[in-house]
Amino acid sequence: xxxxxxxxxxxxxxxxxxxVIAVLxxxxxxxxxxxxxxxxxxxxxxxxxxxxxxxxxxxxxMHAVVAGSGPDVVLIHGSSGSVxxxxxxxxxxxxxxxRVIAIDRPGMGWSDLHQGGETLAIQARLLQATAEALGAxxxxxxxxxxxxxxxxxxxxxxPQNIAALVTISAPSHPWTTGLGAYYTVLSHxxxxxxxVPLLTAFAPDQKVNAEVEAVFRPQPAPTGYARHFAPALSLxxxxxxxxxxxxxxxxxxxAEMVPRYNEISVPVEIIHGTEDVTVLAGxxxxxxxxxxxxxxxxxxxxxxxxxxxxxxxxxxxxxxRAAERAALRGAGK
Numbered sequence: 001x002x003x004x005x006x007x008x009x010x011x012x013x014x015x016x017x018x019x020v021i022a023v024l025x026x027x028x029x030x031x032x033x034x035x036x037x038x039x040x041x042x043x044x045x046x047x048x049x050x051x052x053x054x055x056x057x058x059x060x061x062m063h064a065v066v067a068g069s070g071p072d073v074v075l076i077h078g079s080s081g082s083v084x085x086x087x088x089x090x091x092x093x094x095x096x097x098x099r100v101i102a103i104d105r106p107g108m109g110w111s112d113l114h115q116g117g118e119t120l121a122i123q124a125r126l127l128q129a130t131a132e133a134l135g136a137x138x139x140x141x142x143x144x145x146x147x148x149x150x151x152x153x154x155x156x157x158x159p160q161n162i163a164a165l166v167t168i169s170a171p172s173h174p175w176t177t178g179l180g181a182y183y184t185v186l187s188h189x190x191x192x193x194x195x196v197p198l199l200t201a202f203a204p205d206q207k208v209n210a211e212v213e214a215v216f217r218p219q220p221a222p223t224g225y226a227r228h229f230a231p232a233l234s235l236x237x238x239x240x241x242x243x244x245x246x247x248x249x250x251x252x253x254x255a256e257m258v259p260r261y262n263e264i265s266v267p268v269e270i271i272h273g274t275e276d277v278t279v280l281a282g283x284x285x286x287x288x289x290x291x292x293x294x295x296x297x298x299x300x301x302x303x304x305x306x307x308x309x310x311x312x313x314x315x316x317x318x319x320x321r322a323a324e325r326a327a328l329r330g331a332g333k
Contacts, residue, residue, distance in 0.1 A: 052065030068096065079145060082110070090312060103131070156257060168308055
């Protein structure tokens, strides 16, 4: 007698086997990604060690570079950055006439994450405390791009601990274009768990360098900048995750600050390039100049998002004006 067993009776077993194989493949891929990400992070740390000193500030280890002598100037870097953006050229130039303090924002560069959060207000508080620990109780505060928003939070929350404010290509007002696909993915819990490690492990150096060049458009990046800037440090998993979370919260945090801008009473210098397509001058700096009484805005024709490199004399001139307006002795001399 022929068997009456269904011919497809082995399918459940095959399905289980296929599922097991798929899980094993995923685990192997995760292991390879983890190991490669670890290797690239170790290489970045070895190639680009801390340039400055560490301070324990309110339970968070902060990294700062100090150079020069004179009135105190604090430099705050932008998204996906570190103090290395300033130590390339601006900081050495300013150090001829100022005592310059460049600080890695929490979670970026060599500063640790702050466990209480990554808001503009928390970052401003940690940066102000770091500067004060270094003897700068009332500095000129200079912020570029995202760092400009942190500088605005500093001016609002610590008005007694700032002599003047200089914003460079800074977001200051709400915009309508949304977060964008990149930060939408990377700030999502699934993106933080999957996409971030994949980028750390496999992002091609050529693509990363091309992104650095794109930030400078329409100007080219200065020769040697991409290497000095060390984007490999910003590609570390903890920095990418922190940066994405910061960018996700930026819009709402700025919207909360806007009604308070009229509280800022220190001298304010605003610098922005007319060809900046990353942070549009008309949406941000032009409105900021209207909102802060006595603010002085300088628009740089034809300049993109990085005037502190491609139009450095104009940026230094703005810092000198801020120092003079704040009556800081020996400024720019």
